[in-house]
Amino acid sequence: MFFENLTAAFLGVFEFQNLLFLSLGVLAGLIAGAVPGISITMAVVLTLPFTYSLGPASGLTVMMGVLVGGLSGGLMSATLLGIPGTASAVATTFDGFPMARKGQAGFALGLGVWSSLFGGLIGAAVLITTAGMLARIGLEFDPWAYFSLVLFAITITASLAGNNLLKGLIAGAFGLLVVTIGEDDINGVARMDFGIEALRQGFNYLPILIGLFAFSQLLRDVEKAGNAQRGAMSVADSKLTVEHLKIIKTIAKDWFNVLRSAFIGVIVGILPAAGASISNILAYDQAKKASKKPEEFGKGTPSGVIAAESSNNATAGGDLTILMALGIPGDSVTAVMLGALMIHDIVPGPNFINQQPVLAYSIYIAFILAHFVTVAIQFGMLRVFLVSMRAPLYIISGVIFFVCALGVFGINNVTYDIWVMFGFGVLGYVMRLFGFPLVPMILGLILGSIAELNLNRALTINDDLMLFLTKPWSLFFLVLAVFSSVFPYYQRVRHKAKWAKFYSPALTASLGIPFLMMPQDFRGLIGFALFALAAFMLWNNLRKAQTPATPA
């Protein structure tokens, strides 16, 4: 059965029209990723309406192409201009740009493209091997666990908003609130419509996503008049020769860096709300610390580019693992993909891989194939890109404003959706101005109905609220939610406050409790192991605190 499904998936993805869609998606993603001001999320969001008339497999193929292309596209402006095209390419600028200034632009770009491929393939390997395992664990989740998981996803998103934790939580709560407007999914009762007929239908995800991510970003981009009128990417003609063999040899010598960076990328991707914007910097930081010549980082060392680009593509593998296994988006891009799947009446989750194996395998294959297509297009069309990117940003922005309206109208053929996009676009712009992050709001929107549904189920089965603490998986996610809320404070004071040394041991020990509550014996062993680890961490932290600093 497995081989039959895999074969069906292969044949589906390798159909000429799907290959064409994938290539177009990669091209769109590369262009979007290369242009500072257009994010990968925006590119995926803008692609969605065009996939509406396609089947789920074809639609997802396009979006895979946009995702992978976008992750690699940021490399070009990061290397050639010193401006990251996307947040996932920030660390690439640290060494890519200096390399380009030394006349090694082709070498830097080649390193980035090939590292992206290898990192992405490692991410794909993790996706294929662990999504199924994680899904089997997900089948154990009851309504209490799902509700707590949603809570954890929202709190960790907010906590990764850095100093804006409170604003992140407010944005998340606001997202939860918006999704309650309109007809209630469970009982069909109209809620909070203020007597307005149009609000009774609530809001469709897609116009909100396009408004918040695309429309508001464009408004932000055109603020700065000087930047709006310059070329999206203006690069003087320069030698862009790429020596593939030399590049692959360089990467092969640095194979441990590739593995470590990809591993970091996957782990970050698995965490809800943490995405490639974080993994590339973490991987770079680790590569620098592990290097025998850390002083060369920031001056144009290949290891810096390799670390950043391997990790950002691997992150996508982690994101997709969590999306497919548990139905929880790993970041804003997968949140959009979740919305897209739901529009096609597909609900990813623990049963997804079992019930829709051909579609699931299609996603794996498209993800892997997208990396090879990206390499081919990026190298084959490098000069064409550079010419097309000379178009002024304001022209690109103006066209995209109109394309947003067109795409949104295509969802339901009603102008109400365009007004929704417009309204949330202005709201998103205002939120950005006042320092409110958008990703927690998107997660609140996507996950709000899941949270309410599972809370309703839980209370219908048994209205005892203590069950949220006595059910093991629910307790597990609640512990994570509490500690993730405190995490930003811990990060700020970890070297100063006395309580900070108890944070990691307390988290580890607290996570052991739910495992001890689980019936399977080996999970009890995991619980004990976590307690032992917590004890060791506490002892180590106290020892370090008591040891006086060695004088220089």
Add this chain to the structure above:
Amino acid sequence: MGAINRDTIIALLLLLLSGALFQSTFSIRGLMLDATMGPELWPRIVIGVFAFLSLIYLVQSVRGKYRAQANPEDEELPGDQPAQDVRRFINPIACIVSFAAFMVLQSLFGFFSAGFVFLMAVLTTLGPKTKKAAAIHLIVSAITIAVLWALFSVVLRMYLPRGTLLHLF
């Protein structure tokens, strides 16, 4: 204690919004059946959390905790203007007004006709004010509309409003 600032005003508005939304939950029709969780419960829980967070925000803003903070999701481009420079809002406001006008016009003159006018307005507002630029804007707008019309109306056969006054495309 800091003076009343922008964040304080926002916090107050959020609290007002919470109040209005909570008030509206009383008009949610109850279920005839006896259910543990009625349709009004979840919104009230969320509004409660939202109001609580807004209250903390209010207290922190009055204490002067917030300065002009950049949004962590934004990447600031080089040559950025300071946050207090109100000239930076001219272009976004122009785009917002143009888009609102487009929405009104499309119902009268058709989606693509209004779209052409919208594109010209936006490109003219944001771009250089020269004859050459105007010619480029005209060409770009015309080509964009033509390509999108061909793609959506002809290839994808998507219905788009033709306008009540002129029945254009």
